[in-house]
Amino acid sequence: MVMKALQYVRVGAPPELREVPVPEPGPGQVRLKVTAAGACHSDSFVMSLPEEQYTASYPLPMTLGHEGAGVVDKLGDGATGVAVGDSVAVYGPWGCGRCLQCAQGKENYCPRAAELGITPPGLGHDGSMAEYMIVDDPRFLVPLGDLDPADNVALTDAGLTPYHAIKGSLGKLGPGSSAVVIGAGGLGHVAIQLLRSLTTATVIALDVSDDKLALARDVGAHHAFPSDPSARERIAEVIGVPAVTAVFDFVAAAPTLELGAALRGVESDQVLVGVGGGQVDVGMLLAPYDATVRAPYWGSRPELMEVLALARSGHVRVETERFSLDEAPEAYHRLHEGTLRGRAVVTP
Structure with missing residues (x-):
């Protein structure tokens, strides 16, 4: 046969x-x-x-x-x-x-x-x-x-991977928190739904595609912005502070990792899920105090x-x-x- x-x-x-x-x-x-x-x-x-x-x-x-x-x-x-x-x-x-x-x-x-x-x-x-x-x-x-x-x-x-990534940050994503999803495609649009179901965080989606930003809004993102140099300022405008609680990067290329690092604050999580091949600096004086970078798998x-x-x-x-x-x-x-x-x- x-x-x-x-x-x-x-x-x-x-x-x-x-x-x-x-x-x-x-x-x-x-x-x-x-x-x-x-x-x-x-x-x-x-x-x-x-x-x-x-x-x-x-x-x-x-x-x-x-x-x-x-x-x-x-x-x-x-x-x-x-x-x-x-x-x-x-x-x-x-x-x-x-x-x-x-x-x-x-x-x-x-x-x-x-x-x-x-x-x-x-x-x-x-x-x-x-x-x-x-x-x-x-x-x-x-x-x-x-x-x-x-x-x-x-x-x-596409469900299990973002779920596992988000579970590692659930303790931080309570009232008043914020979560940024970079890449609103196959995994990212599921991550948005999981964040809305499991947390009280303000959920912000970033993508270079207008179609994927529309999808992000359709599945529950509070805000959806182009992933460009203006993103950091626009995020600060809607949450009122320059740093976010957690960044979930489903691209993990050099530009998105740089943006995610710029969004970190004290005790923030930067979670690298994508396989874009970028790198991010960590260490004392290279990031806000107690900021965490994680690379979970599946x-x-x-x-x-x-x-x-x-x-x-x-x-x-x-x-x-x-x-x-x-x-x-x-x-x-x-x-x-x-x-x-x-x-x-x-x-x-």
């Missing part, structure tokens, strides 16, 4: 839709019939790596897709905890399952994953941009229940369950554009061009 899969085949070339064998689950593994797969800027980042960096970390060809949802289709020997027909979401940052972090569900921070060669689907081995995918262990599957897979698959990253399995609970209660939703598997190359082209309103979701 063969299936269609969107694969990265040649370094520097666009991904290709190919026919490949349907995978069989090994001992302890689960095969999913994929119902939805999300396209993410992390995929674009991987595909932008030069050959020497790419080949040191990732295989070729590789089926893309680290946001995945599906129906359990077949169980390998010894796989328990799920049943054929279950609708599930895939938790992406896999770990060893045995260390202290994994025991707490924080497999995103597993210290042994790299040495053991454990990688996320679509970011080191075949992922969800296919008709079927293999999941190494049932513990990486979270029940979707009655949630629509296409509407919610992006929550496995999120834990319990946090994914919490994000899905927020979706069930209507507190968060992902703006999506749907594509068939045949249209998946166009989804990545639109992602690269920045013309998506929210997230691209492929529905095999």
